[in-house]
Amino acid sequence: MGxxxxxxxxxxxxxxxxxxxxxxxxxAAMQLFANRGFHxxxxxxxxxEAQVSKALIFWHFKTKEELFVAVLKRLLEPYFIxxxxxxxxxxxxxxxxxxxxYLLFVRDNASSVRFFLAQMLHDERLSESLSDQVLKxxxxxxxxxxxxxxxxxxxxxxxRRTAPESAAAFLLSALNGLxxxxxxxxxxxxxxxxxxxxxxEWLFGILPGSSSTEGGGxxxx
Amino acid sequence: MGxxxxxxxxxxxxxxxxxxxxxxxxxAAMQLFANRGFHxxxxxxxxxEAQVSKALIFWHFKTKEELFVAVLKRLLEPYFIxxxxxxxxxxxxxxxxxxxxYLLFVRDNASSVRFFLAQMLHDERLSESLSDQVLKxxxxxxxxxxxxxxxxxxxxxxxRRTAPESAAAFLLSALNGLxxxxxxxxxxxxxxxxxxxxxxEWLFGILPGSSSTEGGGxxxx
DNA sequence: AATCCGGCTAACCTTTCGGTCAATGGCAAC
DNA sequence: GTTGCCATTGACCGAAAGGTTAGCCGGATT
Numbered sequence: 001m002g003x004x005x006x007x008x009x010x011x012x013x014x015x016x017x018x019x020x021x022x023x024x025x026x027x028a029a030m031q032l033f034a035n036r037g038f039h040x041x042x043x044x045x046x047x048x049e050a051q052v053s054k055a056l057i058f059w060h061f062k063t064k065e066e067l068f069v070a071v072l073k074r075l076l077e078p079y080f081i082x083x084x085x086x087x088x089x090x091x092x093x094x095x096x097x098x099x100x101x102y103l104l105f106v107r108d109n110a111s112s113v114r115f116f117l118a119q120m121l122h123d124e125r126l127s128e129s130l131s132d133q134v135l136k137x138x139x140x141x142x143x144x145x146x147x148x149x150x151x152x153x154x155x156x157x158x159x160r161r162t163a164p165e166s167a168a169a170f171l172l173s174a175l176n177g178l179x180x181x182x183x184x185x186x187x188x189x190x191x192x193x194x195x196x197x198x199x200x201e202w203l204f205g206i207l208p209g210s211s212s213t214e215g216g217g218x219x220x221x
Numbered sequence: 222m223g224x225x226x227x228x229x230x231x232x233x234x235x236x237x238x239x240x241x242x243x244x245x246x247x248x249a250a251m252q253l254f255a256n257r258g259f260h261x262x263x264x265x266x267x268x269x270e271a272q273v274s275k276a277l278i279f280w281h282f283k284t285k286e287e288l289f290v291a292v293l294k295r296l297l298e299p300y301f302i303x304x305x306x307x308x309x310x311x312x313x314x315x316x317x318x319x320x321x322x323y324l325l326f327v328r329d330n331a332s333s334v335r336f337f338l339a340q341m342l343h344d345e346r347l348s349e350s351l352s353d354q355v356l357k358x359x360x361x362x363x364x365x366x367x368x369x370x371x372x373x374x375x376x377x378x379x380x381r382r383t384a385p386e387s388a389a390a391f392l393l394s395a396l397n398g399l400x401x402x403x404x405x406x407x408x409x410x411x412x413x414x415x416x417x418x419x420x421x422e423w424l425f426g427i428l429p430g431s432s433s434t435e436g437g438g439x440x441x442x
Numbered sequence: 443a444a445t446c447c448g449g450c451t452a453a454c455c456t457t458t459c460g461g462t463c464a465a466t467g468g469c470a471a472c
Numbered sequence: 473g474t475t476g477c478c479a480t481t482g483a484c485c486g487a488a489a490g491g492t493t494a495g496c497c498g499g500a501t502t
Contacts, residue, residue: 037344040260043489043491053450055491058490059449120405121339122258135405170416173394173399174395175394176401177396180397181397184352263458274481276461276483277481
């Protein structure tokens with residue numbers, strides 16, 4: 001049960017009472033859709049949860065699907081975090097930071113991540129726009145990884161000599177694997193720190209220690 | 222126009238005509254459930270698809286849920302393949318074979334894998350038994366990996382010195398990552414051969430060539 | 443004061459859902 | 473032929489689904 005969503009309201013907009021009820025509906029729908037799914041959630045339930053009449057929901061949203069995509073949109077908001085590339089860090093530290101950010105994000109938003117994943121797997125039609133956005137996020141993340149790995153290789157701090165694209169793809173696969181492991185096994189099965197260390201070892205060499213180390217030799221057989 | 226579809230029957234069991242219809246129902250339900258999901262599939266649809274009356278379905282299966290778990294059971298059958306450990310191979314070849322088997326299986330059963338994944342993510346209650354079985358399969362696979370890696374380390378053919386459990390966990394994560402990549406991006410995004418090579422490189426050293434089996438290395442996309 | 447309109451609701455509509463039931467055809471045993 | 477069971481069916485049921493409609497209410501506009 002993720003708390004933590006207080007929608008910032010711009011004091012500039014006067015916030016009519018209509019928006020209040022609309023918000024209440026969205027909040028209720030968010031909870032229900034995320035926990036039970038689209039088809040298993042009825043409009044009457046949403047109405048009850050939001051403490052409004054069912055008709056009011058249809059006044060705000062033409063159809064159930066429209067409400068659903070509105071909910072998707074709102075649920076997606078926390079996903080647009082910007083990974084501020086701190087220029088001070090070297091590539092290794094940046095990559096480690098990126099990986100850690102991914103895992104921490106998944107941990108903090110597990111319920112909505114699970115929901116999105118299930119939704120995209122299941123209802124391709126209903127969640128086309130969702131898939132688009134998630135895919136965009138995903139490839140943005142991948143692009144950052146590719147670039148960082150490329151730079152690291154040029155600087156010679158990277159042990160792997162595979163094409164940055166392949167390395168990033170493999171790395172992302174590992175992350176996604178950890179994601180689903182997390183979703184099924186729960187928190188105890190995955191520790192971000194350990195994963196970061198493993199990734200670092202894979203990419204940079206055998207040293208598991210801190211990121212300050214320079215020039216890891218190829219591990220070789 | 223009833224029976225006649227060629228279902229292999231064990232000559233030992235006489236196969237009543239009831240079993241025929243039951244089979245037809247299961248076949249139809251399998252298709253519909255897998256393509257649309259549980260809640261989006263109605264019993265009337267199943268009946269129409271199976272060309273029987275709705276009442277007959279309820280004669281064979283007490284409830285919709287009972288039909289569903291029967292379908293799950295049947296869909297799970299191809300998952301129980303035995304990885305015949307060919308004692309002739311060395312550990313490296315065995316591990317590569319195992320990894321390849323995983324990926325090939327996913328490719329060949331993509332639709333049901335997707336279905337199971339979505340189902341388990343979404344409807345924990347409905348698919349408890351499913352989760353149990355999948356989990357059992359999964360940990361069996363993991364156990365084989367752990368043992369193989371352990372033996373490989375003892376023999377000295379393994380480059381990684383991480384605990385076999387950790388190595389296997391990471392490897393499995395990578396595989397699962399490839400799985401979901403495959404489910405979303407489609408066939409073109411993932412090539413098993415390349416992945417096997419990458420895994421081999423990671424575990425055993427830099428040599429990309431496989432030890433015993435022939436592998437036509439396709440260039441990465 | 444009369445009007446208008448955005449926000450809101452109770453009641454209602456149609457369709458479909460999962461599930462039941464009484465009735466029936468076919469077929470083997472007697 | 474009759475009995476009796478298995479397999480099968482069409483008709484039916486109450487509940488709940490998504491969605492509509494007519495109308496109420498209260499504040500701003502004239």
